[in-house]
Structure formats: structure tokens, C-alpha cells
Amino acid sequence: MPQPPVFDNSYARLPAQFFHRQHAESVPAPSLIRINTPLCTQLGIDKTWLESSAGLDMLSGRAFPDSADPIATVYAGFQFGSWNPQLGDGRALLIGEIVAPDGHRYDIQLKGSGRTPYSRGGDGKSPLGPVLREYLVSEAMHALGVPTSRALGAVTTGDTVYRDNALPGAILTRVASSHIRVGTAQFFASRDDRQALSALCDHVIARHYPHAADSANPVQAMLNAVIGAQANLIAQWQGLGFIHGVMNTDNMLLCGETIDYGPCAFMESYDPATVFSSIDHGGRYAYGNQPHIAHWNLAGLAQAVLPLLHTDEDEAVKIAQSEVNAFPERFVAAYQKVLANKLGLSDFTDSDDELLKDFLTLLKQEKADFTLALRRLAERASGRELVKTLWDFPSSFSDWLQRWDERIARDSQSSESRAAQMQRANPLYIPRNHRVEEAINAAYKGDFSPFNQLLEVIGQPFDDRGEWLDYARPAAPEEAVCQTFCGT
Template sequence: MKKDNWQLENTYTELPEIFYSLHQPVPVTKPELVCFNEVLADQFGLGFLDQENENIADYFSGNVIPDGAKPLAQAYAGHQFGHFNMLGDGRAIVLGEQIDTTGKRFDIQLKGSGQTPYSRRGDGRATLYSMLREYLISESMFHLGIPTTRSLAVVTTGEKVFRGQMHNGAVLTRTAESHIRVGTFEYARHFGSTEDLRGLAMYTIERHYPDKKDTDNPGLELLKTVMHKQIDLVVDWMRVGFIHGVMNTDNMSIAGETIDYGPCALMNSYNPNTVFSSIDTQGRYAFGNQAHIAQWNLTAFANALLPIISEDQKKAVQLAQEVIDGFQYKFTERWYKMMFDKLGISHPEEKDKELVDNLLALMETHKADYTQVFLTLQQDTLIENALFKSEDFKDWRQKWEATYLREGLVGPSLELMNRSNPKVIPRNHWVEHVLNTAARGEMEPFNELLEVLSKPYDDHPEDLQFQQIPEDFDAGYQTFCGT
């Protein structure tokens, strides 16, 4: 077994010890490889692992620790559904930071690797179903062009996990630019000193945003940068109909990546109130509420940063508030730009915002499929839906056509539409089918769907792109955290 190919470092352990606990993964009974992301492994310089499945399973179950690793569980806090809690990695271990073939640094984390000092009453384990779900959706998001943590491997443990009933256990290997969250800063503010907070901020800036290191106010610049990253991320989510489902502050990455895929799902029929998460009973994290929650989370981030923004509390609040107050304008500007791209409007005017608003209102009224409506416009075709038969839509289409005719164009910008509108997304009924099949040991449907989702902007058979969603499937569909 070769170990010398790992390029692991452990800069996170240079932070004060309150931020982590050194902790070994809990060995599993019988590790067996289920999924291995060969392309990602090559990017990380880990292609040598492809020699033997048994070696991969040993490493990515936690049974064998790579050379250079210094396994740790991270401490953090967070607002969960608006309520502040002390948290931490209750079922995850960061092995270290792998330096990839371009010199970039990525965390290698084992998820489902057993209890840690932060587990509280949890068992520290994960189900095969939920780990395959994160693998599938996170890889789909990557190919959709949306910043995300990624999945390197899934290994079964040979053990059972109880989640209402008995399930096969598994460990997911997750990669991320880092696992530093808004909740990490909240933890530093509530449970550490100002110097701990400053140390975390400077470490984060050095790792992710080194151009902000020598600015006059690095803490304020970090707030501004993270806000712009989150605006771009949530706009990208809404471009494809993604609903995170649990936008707690401990699930907001400082690096601007989508992280933690427990109860997420993608919307079919357009409705801004769409919720699939079984624990989001009040719709706090509904599709149309995600921008508001991102701003709420950024406010919590700003509050955590106040002591290092200025020693003068009043001035710190004023400076942070000015940044947060700019969120809505910047988000709205970016969101309309994204929607204009989806409609192929290359030179929008202020009045064109009404065109976007009216289309979404019609889609909601007629329960039209969010993805398929933009595809029909892009491909100049019609599908069987009440929306396309309505006089209101015909009137809307004439106004849409007028927006590109005024520029002397014969049609919308197909270049904009092609890169903005996926032809396939991880449909809920597809996802559930392949996960249930994979949980029984049959991986072929899972792998086939993974292959389709790796090319979301390519042409696919029309019956795939415009497939009818099973009637009332989404009405009763629920997703779960898996803990």
C-alpha cells in the first residue's frame, strides 16, 4: 500500500485549540467501496489509490490513517432555525488539507466516521442512503457550475445504523476549500477571546482571500467578500431551482460553497413557497425565502465580527450595518441579471424586470415546471401544460419577443440561455428511485443517473428533458437530515 503520495498538511491546527479536538475516526467492521470519484482523485494527486478498491475503502472508512494526517473534529456554533446552539463536528473528522495538482488546498473530511467530543447524543454514524444522496447531489451541483463541496468516495461500513428503522451504514469522503462556517465565527465570538476571533479571521483571510490581508480593516473586508460570495451562491441556487432546506448559520461556508446536503431538493413546479425539508415546518428555508435567510445569516456573521471591525462598538455596528444594508440591492441586481440570462435578454432595460415578474407569476398560477419552461423558450417548442395554452402567456411571449426585436435580433441570445438553463436536473423522483435501488445493493441506476447529471447543459432525449413528473409526487415529498 503506497502512502507517500498523500500531500496532507494541517494548518488548521495552528489555530488556538478551542477551535478543534484532535480525534481519530472510529474503525468500522467491514469497509467496502461503493463510489470512487476517479476524476476528482486525479485532481488531488490521489490517482494512485485507484490500484485496489480495498486500499480506498480502508482510507475512506477511517480504518487506515494516511501519512501526514492529523485527524480532528472542528468546534463551531450556529443559529439553527433562528436559535443559537453550541455545535461542532458530531460525526465528521477532517483528516487534513490535501494540496492538489495546481497547488490549491482542500479539506479531506470523513462524514459518518463515528462519535466525536461534539456528538452530544448522536451516534456519529451515517446511512448509505444519505451519503449516496450527498454524493449524487453535490456532484450534480458541481456540473451545474455551482460552487460546492464535492464527494470523493462512499464506503459501506458493514454495520447497521438506526434512523427510525435499520439502515446500512456508510462513510462519505467530502472535500471542501475549507469547513470554516459562519458558525465558526459565532463560536469564536461567544466562547473565545477577541484574539481568538482575530486569529480565526486572519487565518480565514490568508487561506481564502489573501488579497484582503493588508487592507485597512480586514474584518470588514471579510464581511463584504463573504456577502458577495453568498449573493452569487444563492442566485445560482435559484437559477436551477435548488432549495437547500437547512440554511442554519453552521451550514453557511465562508468560502462560498454549498455545504451539507441533508434535506435539500430541487423544485419542479414553480412556487416560491416550496419546501421539502421535513424539519422546516414553518417554511423558514423555502425556495423564495433563501435570499432573506442569507442576509439574516450574514447579520449573524457581522455581529460575530464586530470586535475586530472596530474597538469602538458604535462605530463597528455602523460599519457592519452599512455592509448588510447593501445586501438587498446587490442581490436583486444579481438575481434579475440571472433571470435575464435565462430569458436570453442580452441588453435588458429597467422595464424588462416586469417581464420576469409576470412570467414567474404565470408559472406559479399554472403550476408550470421551472426548468422546462425556460427550455421550451430556448428551443422554441411547446409542451403539454396549461401555461402555454393561456392567453396571458401568449401576450407575455409577444412582449418577450419584442425585447430582442428592439435590438435588431431575430431571436433571444441562445448563448446566454444555453449556459443558464440546464436541460436536466436531479429530479426528485429520479433521485429517490436510484437511492432506494442503491440502498438494496444495485448501483447501476445510480451510476447511470450520475452520468446524465454530469452533462446538464448537453442535449438529451426529449422524453428525458420534458418528462412528466409523476402526478402529486412532490405534494407529499419530504427530505430528511439523516441524523
């Protein structure tokens, strides 16, 4: 007989000021869009149960298994640089946590489940479009090897959600190693609640960085680990041309996973100033600014945990500064590893900086597609020519390509190893904006086949599949999507 998941809710055992217990709002007519079968297997969730009426009740928030303990968590944050002293899960509920067969603990959260005490006047619901966007982009990021929250399932609710116009409602069931944010620490720090701040750090250490517990200064070791995780994460974003869109401190997870796929997008024509978010008027979160914003956010985390770093304030500041100041170097080291893989090098040396800068200058000058240019470079290493039918290097790249040929000739690895490395590092398929919008628009008309097809394609981003080649094509001028929206 199909069995429901068994939840074990460690966050709900923290002090009461961390969350608010409540159930989801009732929805009139839930209907299943999709269940993520491989993720069910990874989590040890019975897919047959999840597809049952009881599973649909959980995915839509109508009823939960007995072991669930639904809560809305509280946090604060700097949003576009402005302090907001209380945010929180305004349209989400953490149902509980599941310990997977591999021993890893995961949060299971509903997004779009209705009002909470943290909704700040909003309706707490989600239109169908943002649910499908997050499903597609988060699963694409997973397939690309980027640490990320994931989509366990999605349902329509039968509700009408009002934004600029009336839209069908939906709920996403989201999975993450945890939903604890930089803004969570900032919330308690701003209230000088050191007891809660200490409990939070103990929880993060036990859950994500258990090695830190054995350190002479566990909170410093935790801070160091978070900074390292974020350096690696942002390096991966930059290597893929991914633009998050809202890098507020409440959208940065301490576990080092990507979260909150609102006005996100993948850059097509290379330009560090690229912005898609409709609310980022000043370009604060442009592609080229993301490493600097991550550094700024981490400084906010360090400031929040200052009282726990040392009893002497001056010493605490010195410790915090030493950790935060190391971020640029740690990011560059992580980014150089990403670049070495993408450019077919066994390692990235300081002398390769000029080669990279000149390549990026040419990409911007030619308005070249970031993903296709790098994939075409990978093809040159392997002898393939699939991408060549979509894009090839213009004559302006001739001198640079000769320099690259000379550089890889000096590299220690074999040509076969290089070709395989570049194939794995440079995707052919990403969730291009016009394709995502196409899937969403079709779904609004009741047709989910473009969504399901796109999900299949972006789940195999490195495969040479000629029959899918149109999914690798950049948007034509009339298809271009220049703005993305958060859906709240």
C-alpha cells in the same frame, strides 16, 4: 507504485480550542461504492491508490496516511432561528488538507465516520441514503456551475444504522475549499474569545481572501468578500430552483460554497413557498425566503466580528451595518445577471422586472415545472423541440411570449449567441426528487446501477440527449416526493 495523498493541515495548526483530535470509529466491512475520477485528477490524488486497500481504509476511516491529522471542528449556530451555543462536527472528521496542482487548498472530510465530542447524543453515523443523496446533488450542483462541496468517494461500512428502521451504513468523503462556517465565528464570539476570533479571521483571509490582508481594515474587507460570495451563490440557487432546506448559520460557509446537502431538493412546480424539509414546519427556509435568510445569517457574521472591525463599538456597528445593508442590492445585481442569461438578454434592465414578474406569476398559476419552462424558452430561441414532448407553453402564455419576442428583438446580441447563452443557462437535467429516491431505494436492495446512471445524466445537465429525456420528466403524482430528511 501508487502513492497516498500528502496532506498539509493548516486548520489543525490553529489553537487547540478550534477542534478535537481523534480517529474515526472502526467499521466492520467497508466496500467501495464509487470514486470520483475527475475530482481525483483535479486534486492530484492517485486514483489507483484510492482504489487500493489502503485507499479504502482512508475512505472508511480505518486508517489514514501518515500526513493526515484527523480532527472534528467546533462551531455554534442559529438553527431555525434558535441559538445553539455549541455544535460542531458530530459525525464528521476533517482528515486534512490537500494542495492541488493548481495551488488551491482543499479540505478532505469524512461524513458519517462516528461519534465525536460534538455528537450531542447522536451515533455519528450516516445511513446509505443521505450519502447517496449528497453525492448526487453536490455533483449536480458542480456540473451546473454552482460553487459547492463535492464528493470524492463513498463507501458502505457493513454497519447497521438505526433511524426509523435499520439501514445500511455508509461514509461520504467530502471535499470543500474549507468547512469554516458563519457559526465558527459565532462560537468564539459568544465566548468573548477575541484571540481565537482574530486567529480565525486571519486564517480565512489568508486562505480565501488574501487581497483583504492589504486593506486598511482587513476584517471589514473579509466581511465584504463573504457577503459578495454569498450574494452570488444564493442568486445561482434561485435561478435553478434549488432549495437548501436548512440554512442555519452553521450551514453557511465563509468560502461561499454550498454545503450540507440534507433535506435539499429542486423545485418542480413553481411556487416561492415551496418547502421539502420535514423539519421546516413554518417554511422558514422556503425557496422564496432564501435570500432573506442569507441576509439574516450574514448579519450574524457581522455581529460576531464586531470587536475586530473597530476599537470603538459604535464605529464597529456602523461599519458592520454598511456592509450588511449592501447585501440586498448585491444579491439583486447577481440575480439579474443570472436572469439575463436565462431569459436570453445581454443585460437585465429595470424595465425587465415586470416581464420577469409576469412570467413567474404565470408559472405559479399554471403549476408549471420551473426547469422545463425555462428550458422550453431556451428551445424557442434555438428552434429545438426536445422539451416540447414533455411540456409546452399553454395558451395563457401567448401574450407574455409575444412580449418576450419583442424584448429580445430589441436586444443587442445575435440570435445565435442568445441561443447558445440560454442553452448554457437553463439545464435540461436536474436531480429530481423521485429519481434520487429511486436510486437510493435500489441501492438499499444492493443495486447501484440507477445511482451510477443518474450520476452520469446530471453530470451533463445542459446536453440534449434524447435517450435520457425521461430523466427530465417531472414526477407523476404517484412518484412525487413531498418531504426530504437530513439523515441524522
